[in-house]
Amino acid sequence: MDWSKYLFPILFSLGILLGAIILRLILSKYLHRLAERTKIPWDEVIIEVLKNYILFWGLLLAIHVFLSFIEIPAHIFRLINKGLLILFVLSLALSGSRLLIKLVDFYLAHKTGISSRITLIEIFLKITVYSIAFIAVLHLLDINIAPFITTFGIAGLAVGLALKDTLENFFSGIHILMARQIKPGDFIRLESGEEGFVEDINWRTTTIKTQQNNLIIIPNAKLAQSRILNYHLPMEELSVLINVGVSYDSDLERVERITLEVAKELMKTHPAGVPDFEPLLRYHTFGDFSINFNVILRCKEAGARFQLIHDFIKKLHRRYKEEGIVIPYPIRTVYLRNPEGEH
Numbered sequence: 496m497d498w499s500k501y502l503f504p505i506l507f508s509l510g511i512l513l514g515a516i517i518l519r520l521i522l523s524k525y526l527h528r529l530a531e532r533t534k535i536p537w538d539e540v541i542i543e544v545l546k547n548y549i550l551f552w553g554l555l556l557a558i559h560v561f562l563s564f565i566e567i568p569a570h571i572f573r574l575i576n577k578g579l580l581i582l583f584v585l586s587l588a589l590s591g592s593r594l595l596i597k598l599v600d601f602y603l604a605h606k607t608g609i610s611s612r613i614t615l616i617e618i619f620l621k622i623t624v625y626s627i628a629f630i631a632v633l634h635l636l637d638i639n640i641a642p643f644i645t646t647f648g649i650a651g652l653a654v655g656l657a658l659k660d661t662l663e664n665f666f667s668g669i670h671i672l673m674a675r676q677i678k679p680g681d682f683i684r685l686e687s688g689e690e691g692f693v694e695d696i697n698w699r700t701t702t703i704k705t706q707q708n709n710l711i712i713i714p715n716a717k718l719a720q721s722r723i724l725n726y727h728l729p730m731e732e733l734s735v736l737i738n739v740g741v742s743y744d745s746d747l748e749r750v751e752r753i754t755l756e757v758a759k760e761l762m763k764t765h766p767a768g769v770p771d772f773e774p775l776l777r778y779h780t781f782g783d784f785s786i787n788f789n790v791i792l793r794c795k796e797a798g799a800r801f802q803l804i805h806d807f808i809k810k811l812h813r814r815y816k817e818e819g820i821v822i823p824y825p826i827r828t829v830y831l832r833n834p835e836g837e838h
Contacts (some may be wrong), residue, residue, distance in 0.1 A: 504564035504618060508557035515553025519546050541594065548590045555579050555586075581632050588628030595620045605660075616672065618698050660716070664699045667715035671696060677725060682797040684710070684724040688747035692798065706798065726797030735792045735800050737807060740785030742821035747786065751776050753818055757811050758790055765806060766793070784823045 561578035596617050633640050671677055684690045691705035701718050703711040741750050758774035780787040794800040
């Protein structure tokens with residue numbers, strides 16, 4: 496056997512592989528550094544995904560070129576070439592789905608402030624891309640897709656009836672995401688009074704993490720039909736009301752001045768406070784034991800309001816003690832009257 500005739504195809508194929516390796520190095524080092532300096536926000540994402548498949552695509556191309564130069568039966572060449580093309584389509588589907596997921600995740604992180612991925616969107620993108628790849632593979636195998644579409648239609652109807660609740664949760668999850676009224680990262684309160692951060696919205700349930708570090712898992716359909724208080728809409732900042740009472744003997748003007756001094760200082764120094772917010776004080780009730788009023792503060796986000804209230808009460812109590820302002824205890828005076836003639 497004359498092996499010299501294989502020398503050029505082998506060298507040419509090795510050259511393609513070497514080119515793929517060099518291209519991967521360029522993507523990994525030089526273009527990645529260049530992408531960090533550009534103003535285009537998504538070029539790094541594309542480079543990161545493509546560099547993982549460059550070698551595989553180079554290998555497929557090298558095999559195809561090698562087989563094109565050597566003498567093999569035509570039907571074997573077509574069979575191997577079709578297999579290579581199917582592998583390319585499948586790898587394209589994998590890289591395409593990962594690229595779309597990374598781009599969507601990048602968009603959500605930079606446009607909406609959501610840093611965590613949304614499982615439901617990932618599943619939807621994967622199903623879409625893999626379905627297109629499956630149809631393309633059937634076409635490459637010269638298989639008529641019409642019977643498959645009919646079969647899938649009938650099977651889809653049967654599955655839809657059997658999985659009515661699951662599909663209801665799936666489409667409710669899509670509705671929740673499309674409405675953009677609840678999204679991962681939001682701090683919400685449920686009808687039951689439970690509060691927490693939305694961790695994830697997947698194809699069936701929404702996961703909420705409470706401040707006690709527990710998870711609440713709610714079916715999407717039930718969440719979509721519930722009344723929800725979203726502390727992050729229309730903005731993350733929210734007002735915090737703290738009820739305080741002082742003695743009837745207090746000078747109310749002085750109480751107001753001192754209380755607002757404490758509140759303003761807290762707004763400027765506390766991590767959860769809004770520095771440019773002017774705290775408010777409003778008297779509202781002549782109580783049984785005290786004159787009551789509300790102090791209105793501003794918190795950067797709902798999850799930190801408890802710490803803000805905690806620190807304000809400590810500072811206010813210390814200042815009242817220094818200034819001699821009394822927060823009265825509940826006191827009842829009982830008068831006992833002796834009947835006439837009794838001693």
